[in-house]
Amino acid sequence: MKAVVMAGGEGTRLRPMTASMPKPLLPVVNRPIMEHVLRLLKSHGLTETVVTVQFLASLVRNYFGDGEELGMELTYANEDRPLGTAGSVKNAEEALKDDSFLVISGDALTDFDLTDLIAFHREKGALVTVCLTRVPNPLEFGITIVDEEGRVERFLEKPTWGQVFSDTVNTGIYVMEPEVFDYVEADTSVDWSGDVFPRLMKDGKPVYGYVAEGYWEDVGTHESYVKAQADVLEGKVGIDLDGFEISPGVWVAEGAEVHPEAVLRGPLYIGDYAKVEQGAEVREHSVLGSNVVVKQGAFLHRAVIHDNVYIGGHSNLRGCVIGKNTDVMRAARIEDGAVIGDECLIEEESIIQGNVRVYPFKTIEAGAFVNTSVIWESRGQAHLFGPRGVSGILNVEITPELAVRLAGAYATTLKKGSTVTTARDHSRGARALKRAVISALQASAIDVRDLENVPLPVARQQTARGSAGGIMIRTTPGVQDSVDIMFLDERGADLSQAAQRKLDRVYARQEYRRAFPGEIGDLTFPASVFGSYTGSLLRAVDTGGIAEAGLKVVVDASHGSAGLVLPSLLGRVGVDALTINPGLDESRPTETPQARRAGLVRLGEIVASARAAFGVRFDPVGERISLVDEKGRIVEDDRALLVMLDLVAAERRSGRVALPVTTTRIAEQVAAYHGTQVEWTTTSPDDLARVARMDGTVFGGDGRGGFIIPEFSSVFDGAAAFSRLTGLVARTQLTLSQIDARIPRAHVLRRDLATPWAVKGMVMRRVVEAAGSRDVDTTDGVRVVEADGRWVLVLPARAEAVTHLWAEGPDEASAEALLDEWAAVVDGGGDGSGDGSGD
Numbered sequence: 001m002k003a004v005v006m007a008g009g010e011g012t013r014l015r016p017m018t019a020s021m022p023k024p025l026l027p028v029v030n031r032p033i034m035e036h037v038l039r040l041l042k043s044h045g046l047t048e049t050v051v052t053v054q055f056l057a058s059l060v061r062n063y064f065g066d067g068e069e070l071g072m073e074l075t076y077a078n079e080d081r082p083l084g085t086a087g088s089v090k091n092a093e094e095a096l097k098d099d100s101f102l103v104i105s106g107d108a109l110t111d112f113d114l115t116d117l118i119a120f121h122r123e124k125g126a127l128v129t130v131c132l133t134r135v136p137n138p139l140e141f142g143i144t145i146v147d148e149e150g151r152v153e154r155f156l157e158k159p160t161w162g163q164v165f166s167d168t169v170n171t172g173i174y175v176m177e178p179e180v181f182d183y184v185e186a187d188t189s190v191d192w193s194g195d196v197f198p199r200l201m202k203d204g205k206p207v208y209g210y211v212a213e214g215y216w217e218d219v220g221t222h223e224s225y226v227k228a229q230a231d232v233l234e235g236k237v238g239i240d241l242d243g244f245e246i247s248p249g250v251w252v253a254e255g256a257e258v259h260p261e262a263v264l265r266g267p268l269y270i271g272d273y274a275k276v277e278q279g280a281e282v283r284e285h286s287v288l289g290s291n292v293v294v295k296q297g298a299f300l301h302r303a304v305i306h307d308n309v310y311i312g313g314h315s316n317l318r319g320c321v322i323g324k325n326t327d328v329m330r331a332a333r334i335e336d337g338a339v340i341g342d343e344c345l346i347e348e349e350s351i352i353q354g355n356v357r358v359y360p361f362k363t364i365e366a367g368a369f370v371n372t373s374v375i376w377e378s379r380g381q382a383h384l385f386g387p388r389g390v391s392g393i394l395n396v397e398i399t400p401e402l403a404v405r406l407a408g409a410y411a412t413t414l415k416k417g418s419t420v421t422t423a424r425d426h427s428r429g430a431r432a433l434k435r436a437v438i439s440a441l442q443a444s445a446i447d448v449r450d451l452e453n454v455p456l457p458v459a460r461q462q463t464a465r466g467s468a469g470g471i472m473i474r475t476t477p478g479v480q481d482s483v484d485i486m487f488l489d490e491r492g493a494d495l496s497q498a499a500q501r502k503l504d505r506v507y508a509r510q511e512y513r514r515a516f517p518g519e520i521g522d523l524t525f526p527a528s529v530f531g532s533y534t535g536s537l538l539r540a541v542d543t544g545g546i547a548e549a550g551l552k553v554v555v556d557a558s559h560g561s562a563g564l565v566l567p568s569l570l571g572r573v574g575v576d577a578l579t580i581n582p583g584l585d586e587s588r589p590t591e592t593p594q595a596r597r598a599g600l601v602r603l604g605e606i607v608a609s610a611r612a613a614f615g616v617r618f619d620p621v622g623e624r625i626s627l628v629d630e631k632g633r634i635v636e637d638d639r640a641l642l643v644m645l646d647l648v649a650a651e652r653r654s655g656r657v658a659l660p661v662t663t664t665r666i667a668e669q670v671a672a673y674h675g676t677q678v679e680w681t682t683t684s685p686d687d688l689a690r691v692a693r694m695d696g697t698v699f700g701g702d703g704r705g706g707f708i709i710p711e712f713s714s715v716f717d718g719a720a721a722f723s724r725l726t727g728l729v730a731r732t733q734l735t736l737s738q739i740d741a742r743i744p745r746a747h748v749l750r751r752d753l754a755t756p757w758a759v760k761g762m763v764m765r766r767v768v769e770a771a772g773s774r775d776v777d778t779t780d781g782v783r784v785v786e787a788d789g790r791w792v793l794v795l796p797a798r799a800e801a802v803t804h805l806w807a808e809g810p811d812e813a814s815a816e817a818l819l820d821e822w823a824a825v826v827d828g829g830g831d832g833s834g835d836g837s838g839d
Contacts, residue, residue: 023106290308430475457622478591566582
């Protein structure tokens with residue numbers, strides 16, 4: 001006997017899940033509903049099956065193919081338009097006209113005994129046997145009455161409670177003889193229960209009803225879809241689960257990785273190659289699809305997660321459904337009954353209320369509170385670039401495919417035959433992405449100079465030597481699973497805002513240039529990169545007096561790429577250096593703030609015991625440095641900036657220093673004392689580099705360990721800053737603690753406030769209005785200066801739904817009070833007219 005699987009419905013009640021996926025492909029415990037149906041048919045010997053398809057038909061055909069993987073023979077009958085339950089089977093008449101056949105829905109979950117149903121049909125000599133089951137609520141189904149012999153007496157489709165005369169409903173499973181086609185018109189929308197069966201009964205044809213025992217669930221609503229998952233996990237339906245039961249009710253598929261300290265409370269299912277991190281909690285009736293990642297601290301209960309979903313740390317998901325390829329970021333909350341479509345982005349700390357529907361390809365902004373369905377709004381980032389280039393979670397937000405498109409867009413902004421320098425840090429992720437980038441550049445008629453693993457300052461310097469631009473890929477500082485794709489201009493500096501916007505436009509329009517076969521770019525690997533860099537550095541930076549001073553320093557390479565250039569640098573500087581942690585460690589391409597702090601504490605202990613002049617710790621890509629004084633005490637980054645400024649300004653006695661507007665105004669006092677002046681820049685590194693390139697600029701820094709030594713380069717460079725600092729300390733013959741002690745204490749505090757994108761403009765207008773008659777500086781954001789010299793800076797983040805606030809006062813308490821006052825303005829609850837406001 002052949003079977004017919006009805007797989008053509010649109011599943012409108014299940015949207016947004018079925019907006020981009022046909023209902024039969026919706027997964028139930030990590031297998032499509034229709035696959036469960038086909039396995040049931042096979043178990044009862046029904047291996048020859050015709051599948052009727054209409055809505056998103058190609059997806060069904062592509063998934064199941066000819067059925068060989070399931071050990072079945074599948075053919076397809078395609079409908080150009082919906083033909084109804086009977087019309088679609090009539091459409092497959094050519095394949096079914098020779099023998100009895102069974103009809104079953106491709107989107108109902110059941111374990112009925114089909115062999116017994118077929119035997120009943122043959123025993124009764126029926127033309128049609130309708131498979132029936134008993135349900136507590138028959139309103140959504142067709143009610144059927146049968147007599148003592150099992151013959152059908154009456155049908156009623158989807159009754160009201162006033163019309164209910166039975167709890168026995170039609171399951172949509174039938175066994176039929178080919179003669180039934182005589183009662184079905186071709187190419188017309190016809191239904192079995194409403195059109196064909198009443199005619200058969202009127203003509204006295206044998207139509208029987210078989211009341212089946214077992215499980216049956218018409219997966220037609222979101223509630224029934226979630227219930228079906230729970231029923232499978234509870235063992236209420238007789239189907240096999242693909243995986244291993246590692247403890248009672250806890251099923252884990254092949255390749256899944258569950259941390260021993262993750263909390264699992266079954267029954268639940270974890271799909272193949274999924275990953276559940278330490279501290280995550282997955283509770284009853286949750287289903288994780290293939291390749292799902294659940295980060296530390298996340299909580300899931302009765303959550304159904306489709307394939308390739310990322311669940312960020314400390315997020316909370318209850319009773320919801322998450323479509324495939326969706327990213328749920330840190331601390332997001334999704335409530336009971338919510339359904340998120342495919343390929344959505346749920347940003348940090350957003351809240352999606354119960355029963356909300358988010359349709360595919362949508363973005364929910366960070367911090368948003370969503371209590372109505374999101375259907376029409378389009379997805380799309382406002383800006384591709386963040387503060388460190390294009391950043392995101394590796395293989396979640398930043399994939400090889402994205403890297404190829406970005407590199408293709410960048411190449412399109414350059415002339416054919418141009419040269420681009422590529423480099424990376426020592427992480428495996430950066431290595432893999434760089435290969436994708438190189439291929440895309442070459443395919444766009446760009447020659448590539450690949451430096452492989454080098455410190456970021458070396459990549460910048462090499463880019464400035466004849467390249468049209470550069471691409472550096474590194475692990476995001478402090479975030480182990482994220483990467484930054486940094487685009488450099490012909491000077492090795494970060495792309496300007498205008499160049500970023502141009503790249504943004506090309507990427508958004510997807511207008512990528514492709515080379516003809518004879519134009520494919522070349523790939524070369526420059527030699528003697530580190531020697532060339534060191535030679536240039538020592539020719540430009542004054543290291544006089546170091547050898548005579550007999551300085552001893554401790555240098556921590558922090559297992560990063562700075563260790564590659566230090567051997568050729570330290571010997572030629574003339575300093576007695578003890579180098580620690582010089583080897584590359586692929587497993588630690590970056591360090592958390594806590595690890596960095598612990599490393600500085602250890603460095604301080606070594607400096608103190610070795611009686612060294614100071615200690616310096618490089619970041620993993622050699623761009624920034626942190627300092628420890630001769631007593632082993634950590635010199636905080638903001639203080640290190642002032643120490644360096646004091647040393648440079650005292651030696652130069654003139655010129656300009658470039659500092660971002662977030663820097664303490666004590667820097668102005670230090671600079672003025674030595675006859676130099678401060679030029680305030682925006683917080684963007686490319687703006688700092690712009691001022692550093694100007695004639696007369698003697699120093700630049702950002703207060704976060706980044707220093708610019710203009711005589712060598714206009715970008716942050718840890719090795720150049722170290723060399724310059726060593727020379728200054730040697731010549732002044734002052735210790736770092738002595739220099740630090742003569743600089744006044746600064747009290748600058750920072751706070752971040754969640755601000756939806758839609759109200760950012762209104763927030764800044766409120767700030768300007770609240771400033772009143774105070775001095776206002778709009779170099780970057782809005783800086784409001786009080787009459788007593790205190791100031792606050794309000795700056796909307798470029799790539800996040802966040803507003804940054806900085807405030808400075810004569811002490812911590814006054815700076816904190818100023819932050820509180822202006823935070824109220826940003827949140828809409830204040831007017832900036834608190835005590836001491838200077839009005």
